[in-house]
Structure formats: C-alpha cells, structure tokens
Amino acid sequence: MTTPHPSWDDSYTSAMPAPWDIGRPQPAFVPLADGGLLHGQLLDAGCGSGEQALLAAAHGADAVGVDVSPTAIERARHKAAERGLAARFEVADALDLGQLGLTFDTVTDCGLFHTFDDKDRARYVTSLASVLRPGGHCYLMCFSDRQPGDFGPRRVSQDELRAAFSDGWSVESIEAALLEVNAGLPTAAVQAWLASIRRD
Numbered sequence: 001m002t003t004p005h006p007s008w009d010d011s012y013t014s015a016m017p018a019p020w021d022i023g024r025p026q027p028a029f030v031p032l033a034d035g036g037l038l039h040g041q042l043l044d045a046g047c048g049s050g051e052q053a054l055l056a057a058a059h060g061a062d063a064v065g066v067d068v069s070p071t072a073i074e075r076a077r078h079k080a081a082e083r084g085l086a087a088r089f090e091v092a093d094a095l096d097l098g099q100l101g102l103t104f105d106t107v108t109d110c111g112l113f114h115t116f117d118d119k120d121r122a123r124y125v126t127s128l129a130s131v132l133r134p135g136g137h138c139y140l141m142c143f144s145d146r147q148p149g150d151f152g153p154r155r156v157s158q159d160e161l162r163a164a165f166s167d168g169w170s171v172e173s174i175e176a177a178l179l180e181v182n183a184g185l186p187t188a189a190v191q192a193w194l195a196s197i198r199r200d
Contacts (some may be wrong), residue, residue: 012049012071019152019181020111021048021072025055028177028194029110032139033059040105043131045094046112050076050087056108057087064102066092095123098130107131107138111179113164114142114153125164129199137172138197141179147191156193165197172196 011018025033032038033055040061044053047065049072057063057080065087067073076089092100094112107128116124128138145155158174165171179192 008067009069009071012069012075017182018048020179022180022182023049023051025051026110026141026180028141028179028192029055029108029139037137037139038106038108041103042106042108043097043100043102043104044108044110045097045128046109046115047076047089048072048111050079050089052108052110053087053089054079054083054085056106057085058083061106063087064100064104065089066094066097066100068093095120095127097127100131103131103133105133105136107136109138109140109142111141111143111153113140113161114156121164125169129168132199134199136199138169138195138199140195140197141177141192142195143179144176144191144193146176152190158193161193161195165195168200170198170200172198 029052038056038059038061042056042061042063044065047053047067050065053063053065065076070091073089073091080087142156143153145157162171174193174195177192177194178189180189
C-alpha cells in the first residue's frame with residue numbers, strides 16, 4: 001500500500017503518533033552505529049523525526065536527514081537542538097536527492113523503500129545513486145514478505161531488493177530483522193529485511 005506524499009505530514013499532525021515514529025532509533029541500526037558503519041557524510045533518506053540521523057551524529061557522522069514532511073523535519077531539528085547534536089534536517093523529496101547538491105559516504109533508509117510503487121522504486125534507486133559516492137554503503141530496512149497478513153505497507157522480498165539494486169550496486173547482505181512500531185498496533189514489531197548495499 002503506497003500513500004500519496006500529501007498524507008505524510010498528516011502522519012505527524014494527527015492525534016495518533018505515526019506507527020514508525022517510536023521516539024528512539026530502530027534497534028537494528030544501533031549495532032551499525034556502534035560498529036562504526038554509520039560514518040562520514042551520511043544521509044538519512046525519509047528521516048521522519050530524525051532518530052537514525054541523530055544516532056549517526058552521536059557516533060561522529062556528519063549527518064543530514066531529509067523528509068517530505070515539514071512537521072517531521074521541525075521535530076527532528078528540535079531533537080537535535082535538545083540533544084546538542086549537529087545533524088542537519090531539510091524538507092526534500094527522496095525521489096530527487098540530486099537537488100541537495102551534496103554527495104555522501106553512507107545512506108540510511110529506515111522504512112522508506114517499501115512505500116514506493118514499482119515506478120517510484122526505480123526512481124528512488126536512481127536518486128540514491130546520484131548522491132552516494134562509489135564505494136559508499138546504503139543500509140536499508142524495509143517491510144519483509146515474511147510478515148503475515150496485509151496490514152501496513154507493501155511487503156518486499158529479497159529478490160525484489162536484489163533486482164532493484166542490480167545495476168551499479170552490490171547487495172552485500174540481506175538479514176532478517178524486526179522493525180519496531182508504536183504501542184497500540186496489533187504487534188510491537190513487524191518482520192523486516194536489513195540490507196547492506198554498496199555503490200559500485
């Protein structure tokens with residue numbers, strides 16, 4: 001299920017918190033930060049309220065987060081100020097990252113890839129390629145086809161991930177992971193994939 005862009009800001013202004021906005025980094029990204037993998041000039045694509053970018057900044061990365069939701073970006077900037085972290089946050093479309101005029105060593109994507117339909121999925125991968133330097137890594141977490149039922153976003157298979165990143169990329173690993181969600185949903189976590197993908 002793909003949600004049109006105008007509704008993303010609604011996710012942060014409604015009385016119910018966005019399911020993915022858990023107020024802390026996704027646990028699957030913490031070992032990456034602790035292991036020094038979230039480093040250098042880092043982009044968090046679809047950053048929401050900023051937790052993955054702030055995690056990277058706390059570990060020394062020069063982190064930039066982008067999201068189409070102005071409300072999410074405002075919250076991320078507030079968190080950065082509160083925590084004394086130098087991460088920067090900008091309203092931008094992940095399908096046109098070249099507009100940033102920047103390039104990066106590392107990209108994180110926590111829950112963005114699975115929101116795109118087939119056409120926009122291809123545009124997104126091209127957009128990532130325009131800003132990730134050769135040899136740089138993308139760490140991508142998305143809904144998995146191992147998750148039962150049809151609640152929530154579109155499921156993604158390992159084959160789909162490999163196909164999306166088949167031209168100019170090397171998929172180094174895809175591991176089963178859990179994507180934590182807010183209380184009040186039918187489950188506290190959903191099945192996900194965590195992929196490590198290198199730009200050739």
